[in-house]
Amino acid sequence: MIVGATRWDVLTGDITRCATEAIVNAANGSLLGGGGVDGAIHRAAGPELLAECRTLGGCPTGEARITQGYRLPAAYVIHTVGPVWRGGRQHERRLLASCYRASLILAREHGLRSIAFPAISTGVYAFPKEEAAGIAAAIVHAELLANPTDFDHILFICFDEPSSNLYSAALEKLPD
Numbered sequence: 001m002i003v004g005a006t007r008w009d010v011l012t013g014d015i016t017r018c019a020t021e022a023i024v025n026a027a028n029g030s031l032l033g034g035g036g037v038d039g040a041i042h043r044a045a046g047p048e049l050l051a052e053c054r055t056l057g058g059c060p061t062g063e064a065r066i067t068q069g070y071r072l073p074a075a076y077v078i079h080t081v082g083p084v085w086r087g088g089r090q091h092e093r094r095l096l097a098s099c100y101r102a103s104l105i106l107a108r109e110h111g112l113r114s115i116a117f118p119a120i121s122t123g124v125y126a127f128p129k130e131e132a133a134g135i136a137a138a139i140v141h142a143e144l145l146a147n148p149t150d151f152d153h154i155l156f157i158c159f160d161e162p163s164s165n166l167y168s169a170a171l172e173k174l175p176d
């Protein structure tokens with residue numbers, strides 16, 4: 001899909017192998033590592049990533065922080081903290097939208113033109129996958145329409161084919 005100057009793709013795979021300028025980490029508020037994609041990113045980046053994360057003092061849900069990528073192919077990691085799904089009445093949708101928006105704003109502030117997102121909050125944090133895909137697609141689309149020349153390439157990287165299909169379907173449902 002093309003939006004303005006940006007190519008936008010959904011891929012199945014391991015985000016730690018992405019050679020975009022930035023990859024996004026689905027972190028927790030401590031920013032000190034964890035399981036899932038967070039654990040994979042810390043393992044692949046090496047201990048220097050944790051050392052830099054320790055200097056950041058954590059991150060509130062819905063916000064984002066940036067570090068270097070160290071041993072990753074990506075030069076930077078944007079750490080964002082998704083909401084834990086608690087039934088949908090605790091601002092989970094707004095907070096998930098905020099993760100995508102904050103990550104793109106941070107990338108733009110650093111002049112980063114290619115960025116890969118995982119399916120934030122859809123693992124341990126249990127956000128319903130289809131709805132999460134719809135929110136991710138809507139927010140990224142709105143940001144690209146508002147800033148049509150700022151990004152060259154946006155990737156959604158899903159770990160399994162069924163998730164990729166949900167994100168692809170969400171992109172297809174976007175208005176022209």
Ligand code: AR6
Pocket residue numbers: 013014015016026027028033034035036037038039040082118119120121122123124125126157158159160163
């Ligand atoms: N590449 C791409 N996607 C991945 C990878 C990978 N290497 N590994 C897992 N996924 P999760 P959350 C997918 O649980 O729900 C951590 O412990 C996975 O299939 O990693 O936001 C943090 O420290 C799922 O679709 O993140 C937090 O405590 C998606 O990434 C907590 O988990 C997100 O799953 C955050 O939970």
